[in-house]
Amino acid sequence: MRILTWNINSVRLRLPLLKKVMRLCDPDIICLQETKTPDEFFPLGDVEEAGYAYTHIHGMKSYNGVAILSRIPFATQEIHHRVGRQDCRHVSVHFMAPKLKKTVQVHCLYIPAGGDEPDPKINDKFDHKLKFVDEMTRWFRKNHRPDQPLIALGDFNIAPLEHDVWSHKQLLGVVSHTPIEVEKLGRLQDSLGWHDAIRHFVPEEQKCYTWWSYRNQDWKKSNRGRRLDHIWVTKPLASRLKGHKILVEARDWKQPSDHVPVMIDLAI
């Protein structure tokens, strides 16, 4: 089973690229972030026509928005409100994994970016980001167990490892790679003993990025990327990881998202 995550940065603008990702990658489940549209404007007809009959979408006007598109039916689907807001950043589904013969959960997450100033006292957006990660940590601990087959993925907006950024030293004070964010993401990872499915395949000493800023005129030449998009699995799924792909070429497409699709294959 192939599961893909992509911060699409407007599903309406990038519908042709979504179809291209579907054709090229052939995923069974697609998780999107920053769909930036209320549910009534989500292009569900096109998605269903492309073979994704089961959808769980949760969007709002202008900002955020998450969606799960699937060829496999959902047993349940949930919307989670975080940090006392209804800002469309977390949805989940349960589905029956045919080989595993167990229910697997997928949690699609869009963690707040956090603004520019890495100080929660003067920057409300950074404060919100830290509170969001803390709340997720408590919530997973309280509501789930490490022996359940779970997948958490999406745009986490944090690049935790030294080689998840182009320059560890130069980004230590930059939101997405500051020590406090990395520490809090580490606690979230400890909450259920999550396995980083991408680093399962890519050695930690190897540079690995999923996002390149629009503000670099030649993203490929400067290659100042960050690994902001993640796929985590709990222990029962870690031994079933079969492969991964980061579709770097998508950053070079016409009118690209600043994030590229990230996917894993699971024997479930």
Add this chain to the structure above:
DNA sequence: ATGGTAGGTACCCTA
């Protein structure tokens, strides 16, 4: 040290 680009919306917000 600064500002660079993109998307959605409505003349400015977020990333």
